[in-house]
Amino acid sequence: MAAGIVGFVFFFPLAIMVIGSLRKPGLPPPGGLELLPDVLWSGNYETAAGLIQLGQQLLNSVLIVSTAVPATVLVASWAGFAIVMARPAVRRLLIGLALVVLSMPASAMWVPRKVMLEQLGLTDHTLVVALPAIMGTTPFYVLLFALAYHRIPRSLYEVAAIEQASVFRIWRSVAFPLARPTMFAVAALAFASYWGNFIDPLILLTAEDDWPLALGLRSLSALEPTLHPLYMAAAVMATAPAALVFLVAQRTLARRDLET
Template sequence: MTCWPPGHRLSRTTASRPQPARGVRPGRGAPTGWREGRDVRSSGPTAIPRFIGRFVLPALFAALFAAPLWFMVVGSLRPAGWPPPRTLELLPPEPSVAAYARLPELIPLFRYLANSAMVVAVAVPVTVVVASLTGFGLRLLTPAARRRAVLGLLAVLLVPVTAVWATRFELFRLAGVVDTYVPLLAPALLAGSPFLVLLYTWAFGGVPDSQLGAARLEGAGWLTIWRRVALPQVRPATLAVAVLAFTFHWSNLIDPLLYLHSGDRYTYPLGLQFLRLLNPTDWPLLMAGCVVATVPCVVVFLLAQRILLNDDPLAALRSGGRR
């Protein structure tokens, strides 16, 4: 029975058939001529803030972080030898790739890139393995012991890197490994940074204790549980650690500057610094070198994003359980 408000006058059409409730859409068999109700939750004043938070703000943040990359590419496409522009240029006035062609002529570009690639190829897997093993070990501690370990890692994280440069250099000098890649790979043996260990510790905290206990009842050792049960469930954390480790070792300038003395062992960031000292006024040449240094990091980040978006978190666990 339909209740009408006081003073409402029923027309002949209105009185002949009941009206649908507000906010309810009629079914497929509803008579024609009914006005379909609208869902008040999908429209109204809340739609605009939702649109701003979902599209406008991410677009603004993306433009904010992409602007330096864009202006760097634009600066590298200026004619060779041109000075820096006085104002920001959205497009190069006379596009030219002469700066990229001159890079291999002034520095051994491909040797520097190969040296950096070799360091990264060793350091990134070692960092992932050491950080994940350490984080998994902290996950197995009691809550009180884990809390103390996390506080210790946070305390180490607060120590500035510059405070240990002299000590590290003296240790590597006494070990006789200066002018080798050992000092560049040594941070990977310590998981790179306490932050990466904490990241894995928090990620492994989401692995249920029931799965770890069931694996132990089946006779699996802790290394097997780490590899087949725990690690497949924290693939997003593994991708994040790999990207962070790649970015650090690829763009590391201080360690090669301190420990590498032979020019044939220079990594690309140190070679780029040498290029800046060699020709500090050629702005397009310097920007071209920066673009070459930035492209691998961007490519690795995009690949990690693609893997993460297309990843099935249970697929690796199922495949690991069938081995």
Template sequence: MPTTSRARARRPWWAAGVAVLSVVFLAPLVIMVLGSLQRPLQPPPDGLDLWPDPAEWSNYASVPAFLPLWPMVLNSLLLVVVAVPVTVVVASLAGYATATARGAARPLLIGASVVMLLVPAAALWVPRVVLLRGLGLADTPLTVALLSLAGTTPFYVLLFALACARVPGSLLEAAALEGMSPFAVWWRVALPLTRPAVVAVAALSGLFYWSTFMDPLTLVSSPAHWPVALGLRGLAEMEVALYPIYLAAAVVVTAPALLAFAVGQRSFFATAVRS
């Protein structure tokens, strides 16, 4: 009973904390939406304009005149559809191998992943360009998706290693004694039991490939192959008086990422509760 009473007493504080964090994180999105409804080629409003009067919904229709939005959106969708499943498979396999390694191999693999995670991303840009150009794989719509062949980032490998380490070893050993191959144990036993990690990595990698612009900037030179995040970054250089159109494009680009995050978050918590 005392534990239940303390839990009930904490609920108002928990709700207040969630409300404060929601305001902090939602405020930029609200400002972006309101800014997208301002009238272009006009001086900025004095003070805080809670709702533009009149609201210029035509800004959204004007975006394709400044940016080939929909071809770039298709490029980004293709990138996400290809890269996310490959990332999940590669990272989960590497994480499973790390978690089930024996002897000194396990800490060695974890240490190697941590070291690679500490390498600055900027240090890899030039080697990637040289390698992919040498292989003839640069400047294609799926060039950036090649990063998924390495699990995208060692962080995802470590996340899966932690998730697989929580799977009972006796269960994995029993599956192996039943004659299942290591690949079958990963696919039929470890992967279903690490569904929260699968959902989390899928959501995080999807957001990464949808929003990244530095990797396409260094690897993709043809504008016809640019993802939408790189195109939006170029649109940010337009005149300040046209920023409502830029913000309208930002809203269009941000909306699918928010929807994917909401779906992934709901699936993650639902899976966590079931497990």
């Protein structure tokens, strides 16, 4: 029952978005909840794609996530493993620092990050949005990996160490394969974060050719209310890849749970 309610809460806005994208533009907004428009109009998708540089912006978004997601998974997994392998006092210090950084508002870093990147000459390029990936994106992902590695029996690490395996080999051969469900979860979360990232491109990118799809939708958000079906159609096209990734990740995790 509870799962059904939670699923409905998350599904309802998506359903409203899809229904809105099928409404013919130019009509007055519905006075109440509209289950389906009187006339289903699929031409909004083609029109919306023509109003923005859909192909270029979609390519930019794919470039960002294909760079940032693997980097986020690798760096966060390395940092999480370093926390687990550290001495107890150092481990507590690192976890404390991660929690402090995690508690800081993201908005506090917007201006310093822009100033620093401008001084380095790294702004106005699509991939600048993916730079946080080299720091694991967020301490939350690092702590997720640290928790996953902590649950692995310590004896497995000790056996590998007795066989004179390096720390990197222990991570590659023992820790990372056993933490694969966490890898899928972090990859899905990072994908959604970078795919829908709006603030960083808005601050760091000025050329429209460098914009990702999330920022491209901004140009449609100022449409008149009667033309909002076009905005809804563009939002559906931008949301579909992230929804697909989450479905694939969910099915993969469910399959692994059944196998174990």
